[in-house]
Amino acid sequence: xxxxxxxxxxxxxxxxxxxxxxxxxxxVSERTRQRVRTVAEEMxxxxxRSASGLATGRTRRVGVLVPFVSRWFFxxxxxxxxxxxxxxxxxxxxxxxxxxxxxxxxxxxxxLRRSVDAVLVLTLSLSxxxxxxxxxLDVPLGFVGGxxxxxxSVWIDDHGGGMLAVRHLLNQGHTDIAxxxxxxxxxxxLPAPHERCTAFRDAMAEHEIPVRESWLGTGDFSVSGGRxxxxxxxxxxxxxxxxFAMSDEMAFGAMHxxxxxxxxxxxxxxxxxxxxxxxxxxxxxxxxxxxxxxEGGTAAKLLLEQLEQGSTETRDVVLPTELVVRSSTTGDxxx
Amino acid sequence: xxxxxxxxxxxxxxxxxxxxxxxxxxxVSERTRQRVRTVAEEMxxxxxRSASGLATGRTRRVGVLVPFVSRWFFxxxxxxxxxxxxxxxxxxxxxxxxxxxxxxxxxxxxxLRRSVDAVLVLTLSLSxxxxxxxxxLDVPLGFVGGxxxxxxSVWIDDHGGGMLAVRHLLNQGHTDIAxxxxxxxxxxxLPAPHERCTAFRDAMAEHEIPVRESWLGTGDFSVSGGRxxxxxxxxxxxxxxxxFAMSDEMAFGAMHxxxxxxxxxxxxxxxxxxxxxxxxxxxxxxxxxxxxxxEGGTAAKLLLEQLEQGSTETRDVVLPTELVVRSSTTGDxxx
DNA sequence: TTGAAAGCGCTAACAC
DNA sequence: GTGTTAGCGCTTTCAA
Numbered sequence: 001x002x003x004x005x006x007x008x009x010x011x012x013x014x015x016x017x018x019x020x021x022x023x024x025x026x027x028v029s030e031r032t033r034q035r036v037r038t039v040a041e042e043m044x045x046x047x048x049r050s051a052s053g054l055a056t057g058r059t060r061r062v063g064v065l066v067p068f069v070s071r072w073f074f075x076x077x078x079x080x081x082x083x084x085x086x087x088x089x090x091x092x093x094x095x096x097x098x099x100x101x102x103x104x105x106x107x108x109x110x111x112l113r114r115s116v117d118a119v120l121v122l123t124l125s126l127s128x129x130x131x132x133x134x135x136x137l138d139v140p141l142g143f144v145g146g147x148x149x150x151x152x153s154v155w156i157d158d159h160g161g162g163m164l165a166v167r168h169l170l171n172q173g174h175t176d177i178a179x180x181x182x183x184x185x186x187x188x189x190l191p192a193p194h195e196r197c198t199a200f201r202d203a204m205a206e207h208e209i210p211v212r213e214s215w216l217g218t219g220d221f222s223v224s225g226g227r228x229x230x231x232x233x234x235x236x237x238x239x240x241x242x243x244f245a246m247s248d249e250m251a252f253g254a255m256h257x258x259x260x261x262x263x264x265x266x267x268x269x270x271x272x273x274x275x276x277x278x279x280x281x282x283x284x285x286x287x288x289x290x291x292x293x294x295e296g297g298t299a300a301k302l303l304l305e306q307l308e309q310g311s312t313e314t315r316d317v318v319l320p321t322e323l324v325v326r327s328s329t330t331g332d333x334x335x
Numbered sequence: 336x337x338x339x340x341x342x343x344x345x346x347x348x349x350x351x352x353x354x355x356x357x358x359x360x361x362x363v364s365e366r367t368r369q370r371v372r373t374v375a376e377e378m379x380x381x382x383x384r385s386a387s388g389l390a391t392g393r394t395r396r397v398g399v400l401v402p403f404v405s406r407w408f409f410x411x412x413x414x415x416x417x418x419x420x421x422x423x424x425x426x427x428x429x430x431x432x433x434x435x436x437x438x439x440x441x442x443x444x445x446x447l448r449r450s451v452d453a454v455l456v457l458t459l460s461l462s463x464x465x466x467x468x469x470x471x472l473d474v475p476l477g478f479v480g481g482x483x484x485x486x487x488s489v490w491i492d493d494h495g496g497g498m499l500a501v502r503h504l505l506n507q508g509h510t511d512i513a514x515x516x517x518x519x520x521x522x523x524x525l526p527a528p529h530e531r532c533t534a535f536r537d538a539m540a541e542h543e544i545p546v547r548e549s550w551l552g553t554g555d556f557s558v559s560g561g562r563x564x565x566x567x568x569x570x571x572x573x574x575x576x577x578x579f580a581m582s583d584e585m586a587f588g589a590m591h592x593x594x595x596x597x598x599x600x601x602x603x604x605x606x607x608x609x610x611x612x613x614x615x616x617x618x619x620x621x622x623x624x625x626x627x628x629x630e631g632g633t634a635a636k637l638l639l640e641q642l643e644q645g646s647t648e649t650r651d652v653v654l655p656t657e658l659v660v661r662s663s664t665t666g667d668x669x670x
Numbered sequence: 671t672t673g674a675a676a677g678c679g680c681t682a683a684c685a686c
Numbered sequence: 687g688t689g690t691t692a693g694c695g696c697t698t699t700c701a702a
Contacts, residue, residue, distance in 0.1 A: 001449065003679055014689045019681060029687060046448040050388035051679035054694045059385065061428075069414050070613075075405030082404070082431045091446060093396075094429040096417045111426060113381040114336060223617045256617045278405075282558045282591050338695055349673045354697060364671060386695035389678045 002043040011039040022047070061091045062303065063112035063119045067098045072249075072277055073292060077122050077144055080296030088304050090117075097124065107133050118142065118303045121151070122296065125190045140306040141314075142299040146191040152302035152314045154295050158192045161288040161321035162199025165244050165272045168286070168323055170207050172270060172330065174242035177204065178215035180229040180250045196246045196274060215240050219250035226253025234261060242270040242329075248277035248287050255283065255328070270329040284327035291319050337378040346374040357382070396426045397638065398447035398454045402433045407584075407612055408627060412457050412479055415631030423639050425452075432459065442468050453477065453638045456486070457631065460525045475641040476649070477634040481526040487637035487649045489630050493527045496623040496656035497534025500579050500607045503621070503658055505542050507665065509577035509605060512539065513550035515564040515585045528556075531581045531609060550575050554585035561588025569596060577605040577664070583612035583622050590618065590663070605664040619662035626654050 008015045013032060021028045021036035028036075039045075053059045062085055068074050078094075085092050093116060097103040107130050112119065119134055123145035126134070134141055135150050143151035169177055179200045182193040204211050214236045217229030226245060230253065233240065245251035251273030255265060263269055273280060276289030302315050343350040348367060356363045356371035363371075374380075388394045397420050403409050413429075420427050428451060432438040442465050447454065454469055458480035461469070469476055470485050478486035504512055514535045517528040539546050549571045552564030561580060565588065568575065580586035586608030590600060598604055608615060611624030637650050 004681095005679075015680075016682080016690080017688060020688090023681095027687060032687080046445070048389065048679050049450045050385045050394065051694090052681075053385035054383070054389050054696080055679080055681040057694075064429075068410070069404060069417070070407060070410030072405055072407070075403070075410050078429075079404050079431060082429060083437075086430070086437065086446075089446075091450070092429045094399075094413075094417060094427045095421070096414060102418075102421065110381070111421075111424075115384045115426070223614050227617055252614065253617055256619075279558050279587065282562055282588055284591075339697095340695075350696075351674080351698075352672060355672090358697090362671060367671080383695055386678090387697075389680085390695080390697040392678075 002040075002045040004045070004047070007036070007040050007043055007045050010043060011036045059115055059117050060089060061093055061116045062300070063093045063095060063116035064122060065095050065097055065106075065119065065124055066122045067096070067124045069094075069096055073247075073275060074122060076292035077296035080293035080298075081120055081122070081144075081300040082296075083293075084297045084300035084304070090304070110137070113137060118307055120144070120299055120303060121148075122299075123190060123192075140303050142303040144295050144299045147316060150314060152299060152306060153316045154299040154302070154319065155192070155317075156290045156295070156319050156321050158195035159199045159202075161274060161290065161323075162196040162244075162246075163203050164321065164323040165274060165286075165288050166200050166203035167206075168325065168329065169242040169244060169270060169272060170203060170209075172242070174270060175207070175209050176212075176215075176238070176240040177209075177242045177244060178212075178217065178233045178240040180217045180219040180226055180233075180243060180245040180254055182221045182246055182250075183218045193246055200244055212236075212238070212240075214238075219245065219247070219253065221247050221250060223249050223253040223256075226250030227257045228253070230254035230257035234263075240269065242266075243272070245271060245273045248273035248275040248280050248285060251285055251287070251328075252277075252279065252283060255285070266327065266329050272329050276324065280324075281326070286326045286329040287324055289322045289324050295319055337375075337380040339380070339382070342371070342375050342378055342380050345378060346371045394450055394452050395424060396428055396451045397635070398428045398430060398451035399457060400430050400432055400441075400454065400459055401457045402431070402459045404429075404431055408582075408610060409457060411627035412631035415628035415633075416455055416457070416479075416635040417631075418628075419632045419635035419639070425639070445472070448472060453642055455479070455634055455638055456483075457634075458525060458527075475638050477638040479630050479634045482651060485649060487634060487641060488651045489634040489637070489654065490527070490652075491625045491630070491654050491656050493530035494534045494537075496609060496625065496658075497531040497579075497581075498538050499656065499658040500609060500621075500623050501535050501538035502541075503660065503664065504577045504579060504605060504607060505538060505544075507577070507605060510542070510544050511547075511550075511573070511575040511577065512544075513547075513552065513568045513575040513578045515552045515554040515561055515568075515578060515580040515589055517556045517581055517585075518553045528581055535579055547571075547573070547575075549573075554580065554582070554588065556582050556585060558584050558588040558591075561585030562592040563588070565589035565592035569598075575604065577601075578607070580606060580608045583608040583610040583615050583620060586620055586622070586663075587612075587614065587618060590620070601662065601664050607664050611659065615659075616661070621661045621664040622659055624657045624659050626656075630654055 004015045008018045021033040066074050097106045118140040120142040141151040143153045146155050147153045217233050219225040219229040273285050273287040280287045339350045343353045356368040401409050432441045453475040455477040476486040478488045481490050482488045552568050554560040554564040608620050608622040615622045
């Protein structure tokens with residue numbers, strides 16, 4: 001593999017000129033730049049990131065932390081971030097810190113120390129120690145899924161979204177509404193789920209409808225958890241006429257449970273989810289759609305801006321949600 | 336951030352000794368090693384990968400190519416690979432090469448050139464030019480989803496798995512069987528889908544049952560595609576009594592279509608999928624389960640072995656599949 | 671068992 | 687506009 005020196009020799013210039021020419025830096029005549037570029041291409045030259053990184057102190061790499069990759073939501077956010085980073089010429093180093101063990105090790109060793117220019121945390125709730133540890137890295141930080149001090153933060157209005165969903169049910173005349181939440185404290189310990197819970201209670205309070213505690217179920221943010229939660233709610237002596245699930249996946253699980261019980265949706269029980277999962281359309285699930293890819297993309301952009309400007313100022317962006325009404329809460333094309 | 340030299344000075348030894356001590360290399364007394372390690376830890380030292388990479392030519396990074404991240408299957412394979420790589424101390428650089436444009440650019444620029452020790456390609460069909468380009472990198476290569484020359488390859492017996500599925504339907508007495516495949520040529524252009532198609536025809540031939548072409552649908556490997564395919568099949572003048580979907584996601588879509596048509600599963604139409612998607616259990620979908628995470632993990636392990644041994648010999652591993660029978664093909668707990 | 675020193679391939683300051 | 691050169695922070699011979 002050709003080095004910059006070989007290119008320089010072949011082009012009859014110095015390595016400094018090659019470096020300048022290839023990086024579009026000023027101070028090189030157009031003629032020389034062209035020649036260098038041609039020679040470099042012919043020799044199939046590619047820069048050594050290690051050498052360049054060592055010389056400049058910048059790696060052109062961004063570390064991205066996610067709790068999972070195999071769930072639709074995280075995959076989407078990640079995809080959004082990846083696209084932005086890649087087209088800006090940054091590489092993405094992926095760290096999956098789902099399990100406690102890997103997570104502990106990650107924050108202890110910080111494998112990305114000295115090898116990334118910035119860090120992006122995707123919907124992963126950080127303890128104070130963990131976020132401090134990241135701040136110690138002294139690189140721009142980004143966060144998706146809530147507000148974080150010292151991080152460029154991107155989130156959605158979870159409370160507002162939740163209100164949208166619950167009010168929709170209330171407007172349909174429902175008063176007996178159950179809720180399937182993520183867990184207590186939810187598995188991810190993020191502000192988002194909590195906000196959605198609060199929204200439920202607030203919307204109910206708005207209409208002065210008391211919340212029935214036995215209609216609150218824990219769905220663990222998974223399909224099967226949603227199904228179990230629904231079954232538990234159905235075991236109560238009273239049956240709700242509507243359900244607000246805090247994620248679409250839990251809503252899918254709940255719908256399966258209802259189907260097994262031969263309970264008609266929305267006739268007997270209406271259901272609304274949250275996320276805008278790709279399967280929600282097919283399933284006819286009404287849901288609060290959030291711009292998932294965009295959340296990752298925006299966070300990445302904020303990070304890049306900070307990187308370019310070398311500023312330490314972080315920014316916050318709140319992205320919009322939208323209620324999409326489908327057959328699970330209205331109409332009767334049965335589910 | 337402390338450098339090796341500062342650590343050396345603080346420990347009263349040379350940088351060479353620090354380097355040896357920290358990398359568990361021989362030729363350092365246990366006493367010195369301990370001291371160095373303590374000092375390094377106290378100073379919160381962490382190696383500069385750039386410098387180390389420049390000196391050794393090895394980066395301890397593996398590039399991973401995927402077509403998508405937001406689909407369950409790819410996420411799982413990726414997660415399996417990530418886990419193995421991380422616990423071996425390798426970082427994972429993620430490249431999503433889904434769209435044509437990004438893909439073209441990726442193979443033209445090869446951003447991972449000189450910055451990874453190995454490359455892992457996850458279920459991404461490569462053209463001859465593309466795989467040649469990767470081989471030029473002259474690093475160990477891995478492939479999941481089929482056999483590839485020059486790549487450590489991991490795949491499943493797609494033909495056998497397909498036979499499992501179709502024979503299961505045949506054994507239930509079905510003769511009028513439809514198939515929903517990925518596309519023609521399928522979107523990913525991988526051997527796997529093709530094998531499953533062939534299996535369908537072979538199993539049918541085994542029982543001397545002719546294949547009805549209007550019962551073959553293209554589902555694009557997506558839920559909505561599966562639904563469309565099912566609708567198209569239902570538009571035929573004859574109606575099948577069973578469906579083999581080449582992926583669980585397409586099967587889910589087909590089940591939705593059937594439900595909308597108020598067609599009972601499995602009473603009127605039975606359905607079997609392929610993958611072992613996490614939602615298949617909840618949906619009561621019979622399916623051919625493949626060990627998804629393990630496919631990624633195994634490929635990563637093969638890569639690491641090659642890396643450690645410095646050998647050029649690649650290996651092939653075929654992983655097993657298993658038919659899991661649920662209510663979509665048997666029993667009557669309605670879907 | 672340890673240290674001195676020569677690179678690894680690039681960038682950036684400075685000189686021309 | 688271009689070249690010279692001193693690092694960047696490691697690893698690895700070679701010598702002691």
